[in-house]
Amino acid sequence: MATDNIKKCPECGSSNLYNNKDKGEIVCRSCGLVIDSKNISLGKEWRDFEESDDSEMRRSGAPTSYTKYDLGMGTAIGSESDTFSLDKKQRYKLQRLKRWQKRLSTVMEKNLKIALGELRRLSSFLNLPTSIEEEAGKIYTEAVQKNLVRGRSIESVVAGVVYAACRRQNIPRTLDEISEASGIDKKEIGRSYRYITRELRIKILPSNPVDYISRFASVLGYGPKTQSRGIEILSEALSLELTSGRGPIGIAAAALYIAGLLEGERRTQRDISEVSGVTEVTIRNRYKEIITKLNLEDEIKKIKAKTKEAEEDDF
DNA sequence: AAGACGAAAGTGGTTGA
DNA sequence: TCAACAACTTTCGTCTT
Numbered sequence: 001m002a003t004d005n006i007k008k009c010p011e012c013g014s015s016n017l018y019n020n021k022d023k024g025e026i027v028c029r030s031c032g033l034v035i036d037s038k039n040i041s042l043g044k045e046w047r048d049f050e051e052s053d054d055s056e057m058r059r060s061g062a063p064t065s066y067t068k069y070d071l072g073m074g075t076a077i078g079s080e081s082d083t084f085s086l087d088k089k090q091r092y093k094l095q096r097l098k099r100w101q102k103r104l105s106t107v108m109e110k111n112l113k114i115a116l117g118e119l120r121r122l123s124s125f126l127n128l129p130t131s132i133e134e135e136a137g138k139i140y141t142e143a144v145q146k147n148l149v150r151g152r153s154i155e156s157v158v159a160g161v162v163y164a165a166c167r168r169q170n171i172p173r174t175l176d177e178i179s180e181a182s183g184i185d186k187k188e189i190g191r192s193y194r195y196i197t198r199e200l201r202i203k204i205l206p207s208n209p210v211d212y213i214s215r216f217a218s219v220l221g222y223g224p225k226t227q228s229r230g231i232e233i234l235s236e237a238l239s240l241e242l243t244s245g246r247g248p249i250g251i252a253a254a255a256l257y258i259a260g261l262l263e264g265e266r267r268t269q270r271d272i273s274e275v276s277g278v279t280e281v282t283i284r285n286r287y288k289e290i291i292t293k294l295n296l297e298d299e300i301k302k303i304k305a306k307t308k309e310a311e312e313d314d315f
Numbered sequence: 316a317a318g319a320c321g322a323a324a325g326t327g328g329t330t331g332a
Numbered sequence: 333t334c335a336a337c338a339a340c341t342t343t344c345g346t347c348t349t
Contacts, residue, residue: 187327194328247339268318279341284320 108144111154115140118158118182125181126173128166136165143196152192156184160192164202172207174249176277209234209243209252212276216256219275222265230259237290246286250278254286261300264307 116137123133140161143149149157159182166173179186197204210231217227234255237243243251253276260267269280276283291297 190328245338250340269320270318280319281321281342282340285340288320 111144111149112141115144115149115154115158118155119162122158122162122178122181126162126177128162128173129171132162132165132169132171135168136161139164139196139200139202142200146199148196148199152195153184153188155182156188157192157196158182159184159189160194160196163189163193164197164204167204167207168202170208170211172211174212174277207248209238209248209255212249212252213256216252216272216275220256220260220267220271222256222260222267223263226256226259226263226265229263230256233258233290233294233296236294240293247278247282249276250282250286251290252276253278253283254290257283257287258290258296258300261303262296264303 119133119136119140122128123136136158140158143157143161159178162182163173163175163178175186175189178184178189182189196202213227213230213234217230222230230252234252237251237255253272256276257267257269257272259265260272269283272283273280291300
């Protein structure tokens, strides 16, 4: 594929590229340029694009998949005829094991079947790449094995796991989006997300606001200039450390709002609030912080004055 | 009339005693 | 286990465009 060779952004020369497999885009993290958006492969991904070339991964047979409830393999303890050579005690032990295994596996398999169906539905609704579905399936399987699903609805755990998998792969969806897709309350998803990641020791770095920019920008109909301006503002804000402890979504939303003002693609705070899922108040607070710390106040005043002039010229 | 602004009270989660 | 705390939301009144 042609995009394999792209290592640097043709616009700014930065090598800080982000391969958004979800959308089939390669995006420059520095200037926001979308380098190739036609790279959408509808076929199955057989090649390994990751850095690691796991040559020992080559195996015969169908690839195992965590989106199949038993990884595509079955496990069974042999039947009566296999045990005739064992003495009585051992045979009894084996029988007990068999009963246990049967019970455990049927309960778990039932759970997994339902869960993976829901997972499939969710990820197709959210247009998630198969890599995320895989990871989510893997996490869920572990959760079931450790009995973490009990007392929680399967659906809410699936939603939480999807959220976690998205975060892990740096293509985060907001809790609101997953909530809308799954019909589960936002808080409930957050709860199972936290519970599962804590119990399974899954480390998740705080999400980077940049990861939200391109998605929000496209929904808002912003042009590429505004988008890269947003990323610019974002990285400045990041380097001035006025982002610690703050929700990354609010920061991304405010950066986009400012970029819109500066680039003449004005959107209301409510518009931004709707696509980002944070309230106007939060956007305002971040907005205030960013423009004061970045000394953008004068620039914004200028822009406002200019637009006013232009309006008066219409007469 | 719609948008922007900000104060005040409420929510749910984290942290540290 | 509980209280203090920070971030965010909800609600609402006021100012600006």
